[in-house]
Amino acid sequence: MRAMTSAAIQVTGVHRVFTRKKDQVVALDDVDLTVGAGEFVSLIGPSGCGKSTLLRLVADLDAPTSGSIQVFGKPARQARLDQDYGIAFQQAGLLPWRTVSGNIELPLALHGYPKADRRSRAAELLELVGLSDFAQHHPDQLSGGMQQRVAIARALAERPRLLLMDEPFGALDEMTRERMQNELVRICAETGAAVLFVTHSIPEAVFLSDRVVVMSPRPGRIVDVVAVQAGGLGPSQDRTDAVRDAESFFHSVARVRELLHGAPAPGARGVEAR
Amino acid sequence: MSALSGQSARDVRARLPITDARAMSVVAPVVFGAALLGLWQLAVVALDIDAYVVPAPSDIWSELAANHATILDGALSTGRNALLGMLAGALVGVLAAVLSSAVRVIDQMAVPVVAALSVVPIVALAPVLYTLYGAAVDTARILVAALSVTIPVYLNTLRGLRQVSAVHRDLMTAYAAGPLQVARSVTLPTATPYVFTGLRIASSLAVISALIAEYFGGPIGGLGKSITSAASSSNYPLAYAYVVGAIGLGLAFYVVTLLVELWFSRHRST
Amino acid sequence: MTGSTTLTRRVRQLCLGLLGVLLLAALWDLYKAFGPEAGVTVGEQTLVLPRTTDLAMPHTWEMLQRLTEPVTSARDAPSALSAVLDASGFTLGIAARGWLIGVVVGLVLALLMSRFRTAESALLPWVVLSQTVPLIAIAPLVRRWGSALSFGGFEWTSEHSVSVIAAYLAFFPVAVGALRGLKSPDRTHVDLMTAYGVGWWRSLVSLRLPSSVPFLLPALRLSAASAVIGTVVAEVSISLRGGIGRMVVEFAQSAGGDPAKAWAPIFGAVLVGLVAAGAVGLLGLALRPFALTEPVR
Numbered sequence A: 001m002r003a004m005t006s007a008a009i010q011v012t013g014v015h016r017v018f019t020r021k022k023d024q025v026v027a028l029d030d031v032d033l034t035v036g037a038g039e040f041v042s043l044i045g046p047s048g049c050g051k052s053t054l055l056r057l058v059a060d061l062d063a064p065t066s067g068s069i070q071v072f073g074k075p076a077r078q079a080r081l082d083q084d085y086g087i088a089f090q091q092a093g094l095l096p097w098r099t100v101s102g103n104i105e106l107p108l109a110l111h112g113y114p115k116a117d118r119r120s121r122a123a124e125l126l127e128l129v130g131l132s133d134f135a136q137h138h139p140d141q142l143s144g145g146m147q148q149r150v151a152i153a154r155a156l157a158e159r160p161r162l163l164l165m166d167e168p169f170g171a172l173d174e175m176t177r178e179r180m181q182n183e184l185v186r187i188c189a190e191t192g193a194a195v196l197f198v199t200h201s202i203p204e205a206v207f208l209s210d211r212v213v214v215m216s217p218r219p220g221r222i223v224d225v226v227a228v229q230a231g232g233l234g235p236s237q238d239r240t241d242a243v244r245d246a247e248s249f250f251h252s253v254a255r256v257r258e259l260l261h262g263a264p265a266p267g268a269r270g271v272e273a274r
Numbered sequence B: 001m002s003a004l005s006g007q008s009a010r011d012v013r014a015r016l017p018i019t020d021a022r023a024m025s026v027v028a029p030v031v032f033g034a035a036l037l038g039l040w041q042l043a044v045v046a047l048d049i050d051a052y053v054v055p056a057p058s059d060i061w062s063e064l065a066a067n068h069a070t071i072l073d074g075a076l077s078t079g080r081n082a083l084l085g086m087l088a089g090a091l092v093g094v095l096a097a098v099l100s101s102a103v104r105v106i107d108q109m110a111v112p113v114v115a116a117l118s119v120v121p122i123v124a125l126a127p128v129l130y131t132l133y134g135a136a137v138d139t140a141r142i143l144v145a146a147l148s149v150t151i152p153v154y155l156n157t158l159r160g161l162r163q164v165s166a167v168h169r170d171l172m173t174a175y176a177a178g179p180l181q182v183a184r185s186v187t188l189p190t191a192t193p194y195v196f197t198g199l200r201i202a203s204s205l206a207v208i209s210a211l212i213a214e215y216f217g218g219p220i221g222g223l224g225k226s227i228t229s230a231a232s233s234s235n236y237p238l239a240y241a242y243v244v245g246a247i248g249l250g251l252a253f254y255v256v257t258l259l260v261e262l263w264f265s266r267h268r269s270t
Numbered sequence C: 001m002t003g004s005t006t007l008t009r010r011v012r013q014l015c016l017g018l019l020g021v022l023l024l025a026a027l028w029d030l031y032k033a034f035g036p037e038a039g040v041t042v043g044e045q046t047l048v049l050p051r052t053t054d055l056a057m058p059h060t061w062e063m064l065q066r067l068t069e070p071v072t073s074a075r076d077a078p079s080a081l082s083a084v085l086d087a088s089g090f091t092l093g094i095a096a097r098g099w100l101i102g103v104v105v106g107l108v109l110a111l112l113m114s115r116f117r118t119a120e121s122a123l124l125p126w127v128v129l130s131q132t133v134p135l136i137a138i139a140p141l142v143r144r145w146g147s148a149l150s151f152g153g154f155e156w157t158s159e160h161s162v163s164v165i166a167a168y169l170a171f172f173p174v175a176v177g178a179l180r181g182l183k184s185p186d187r188t189h190v191d192l193m194t195a196y197g198v199g200w201w202r203s204l205v206s207l208r209l210p211s212s213v214p215f216l217l218p219a220l221r222l223s224a225a226s227a228v229i230g231t232v233v234a235e236v237s238i239s240l241r242g243g244i245g246r247m248v249v250e251f252a253q254s255a256g257g258d259p260a261k262a263w264a265p266i267f268g269a270v271l272v273g274l275v276a277a278g279a280v281g282l283l284g285l286a287l288r289p290f291a292l293t294e295p296v297r
Ligand SMILES: Nc1ncnc2c1ncn2[C@@H]1O[C@H](COP(=O)(O)OP(=O)(O)OP(=O)(O)O)[C@@H](O)[C@H]1O
Pocket: A018, A019, A020, A025, A026, A027, A045, A046, A047, A048, A049, A050, A051, A052, A053, A054, A220
C-alpha cells in the first residue's frame, strides 16, 4: 500500500442505529475503514448489511449515531460543502426535464462555472462514456444502461479526488457492465481518484479494487478485508481484461466468496470479525 | 428458427394493436356521437317532440349558423372572464402552494379555508360578490372563475412540490446546493406538470363558473345571459345554439390546457 | 408515536386552523376599516378589491350576528340560523340522493370502460365533454322530461329533477377515478391472474376492485362535493324552494338593505359541503384496509 499523509476516507468507530417506532435496526456496528488517496475500495455483502448506509455517511447524506468520519482530513460535512467527492447512486437519478448534456452540466451550473466551460466539459465527458451522439436527448429516450453512464459522467464532472458509487452497474447487462468496468479503471488511472464502490458482484469487486471489504448483516459489520492488490493483481489502475483470466483473480474471487458464504454460524460471527 | 419466427410474429402483433388503438380512439367516439345525434334527430322528428321539450339537432344547427357572430361574441365575453379568472386563480394557487410547502404553519392554517372553499359551490358566492363589487363590472364573474381554479391548482401544486424523489434530494444535498438552487433545479420543475394537471382539471370549471355567474346578475353580453334570455323568450333552438357555444368554449379551454399539460410532462416517463 | 403526541398534534392543527380563519376575518375587517370606499382599481377601471361601504361589505361579526336575528320581519319568523340549518338539511338530502345515483352510474360506466376497450374509447371523450355542458342548460330539460314521467304511484317532483342534475356532476369523478383504479394493477399482477386461469369477474373481485380503492376514495369525496354544487346550482336553475340554492338568490335580493343576510346561506353551503365530505370520509375509514397506498396522481 502507498504511504499517504492524508487518507481519502477515514471511518473510525462508526455506529448507525435506525429507530423506527419501537424497532431498532443496527445498520452499522463499530465500523472502521480507511481508504487511501487514489485507492479503489469495494464494499460487498448481502442485502441489508449497511453498504449504502456507510456510503451515505461518507457522503454526509446521513449522520452517524456515534463515531467519526473524516474525508481528506476534514469532517464529512466540510468535505461535502467543499465538493470533495462525486457521487453516483444505484438509480441514475437524472433530472428528466434536462437533456443528457444539461444533466452532466448540473453540478457545474450549481457551482458557478461559466457556460462555455460547462459545455466543453460535458462534451468531453460524453466522449468518455461514449454518448456523444445523445447530448441533446432527454433521459427518457435512453436505455437504463445509457442513463447510468450519464450519471457516472455527471459524477466525474468536477474531477473529484474521491468517487462514491453505490451499485452503479447494477442495472447493466453483463457486456456493458464489463465495458463500464474497463472504462472506470481507465478513468481512475487518468484522474487518480480514490473510489468507494458498493457492489453485489464478486468478480466486479475483485476486478476493480485494490481492497475488497466484506460485510455481514444484522448488525452491519466488516467481516474481513481481502487485499486484492497485495494478492498479486497489481494496482487497480493497471487492470486490463487479461486480469479476468489471471490465477490470482480467481484466487481472490474464491477468498471473497468464502468470506461471504462460508462464514461460520451467526453466533461465532462476532468472534471472527475481531 | 422457430424462436425467431415467433419473435417476428410477436412484433407484428405488438405493432398492430397500436395503430388499431389509435384509429379506434378517434373512430369510436365519433361513431358513438354521430349515432347519438342521429337517434336524437330521429326521435324528435318521428315522435314529433315539441322544441319546448328538446329541439332537433338540425334546428339547433341552423340557429347556430344564423347566429354564429353573436354566439362568438358571447363566447369571447365569457371566455375573457374565464381566462382572466383562470390566470389569476392559477397565480394565486401556485404562490399559495409554494408558501404552504415552504412554511408548515401556513399550510396548517390554510386547512380549514381550503376545505371550505373546496366544498362550497363557488357560484353561490356570485350574489355577494356582485354586492361587493357592484353589478356593473365583470370582476365578480372573474373572481368566481378564479376561485374555482385556485383550489385545484393549489392542491395539485402542493402535491407536486412534495413529489421530489429521494435520489434528487440526495443529489442536491451532495452538491451542497442552497435552498434557492434546490427550488429552481429540482422542486419547481418536478411540480410543474402537477400545476398544469390542476389547471386542466379546473379549465372547463372556470368556463362554467364564469357562465353560471352571469345567471346571478351583472352586465349583459356573455353566453350565460344569452342562454337565459333566449330561453325566456321561448326560442329554444337559439338557447341550445348558445349552449353549443358554451360547450365549444369549455372544450377549447380543456384541450388547450391538456396540450400544455402533455407538453410539460413529455419527458417524465423515466 | 404514542397516543399523546398524536393528540398534541391534533390540538396544534386545530389551533392553527382556527388561527387561519381568524386571520382571514381580521384581514377582511382591516381592509373594510382602511380600504377606500370605492374599492381598489387597477389600470383603467378593473376593480380588483371590493368597495368598503357598509352596504357592500358587512363586518365579519355582522355576518355572524345576523345569523342569530330573525330571518324576516314577520312576527313568528325563526332565526336566520335555524332557517339556514333547515335549508341545509333539505339540500343535503337531495345531494345525497344525487350522489348515490351518480356513484352507481359512475361505477357502471367505469366497469364497462375497463371491460371493453371499445367502450372506453367511445365513451370517455363524451364523459369528459359532458362536464363542459353548463348545468343551467340541462336543468330545465330534466324538469320537463321528468314531469312527462309518471308511472304507478310515482310522481316526479322538482326534487327528483335536482337530484338527477346533482348526479350529472357527481358521476364524473367516480367514472374517471374508478376507471383509473380498475386499470391500476401492475402488468405483472394481471399476468399472474391470467396465468392462474382466472376469469374476468374473479380477477375483478380479487385484484381490480381492491386496487381501485385508493383511487376511489378521493373520487367519492370529490363526487360528494360535486353533488352539493350541482344541487345548489340546480335549485337556482329550476327555482326549487326550500334549499340553500334558492335561499342564496332570495337573500341576495334583500342585500340592498341587509348585506349581512346574504352571507347566511353561504355558511350553510359550506356546512353542507363539509358534512357531505365528512360523511364520505367516514365511508373511507371503512374501506381503509384496502387503501394501502395513495395513488401517485
Ligand atoms: N432510512 C432508514 N430508516 C430505517 N432503516 C434503514 C434506513 N436506511 C437503511 N435502513 C436499514 O439499515 C439496514 C442497512 O441498509 P442499507 O441500505 O445500508 O443496506 P445495503 O447493504 O445497502 O443493502 P442492499 O444491498 O440491498 O442495497 C437495513 O436493515 C435497512 O432496513
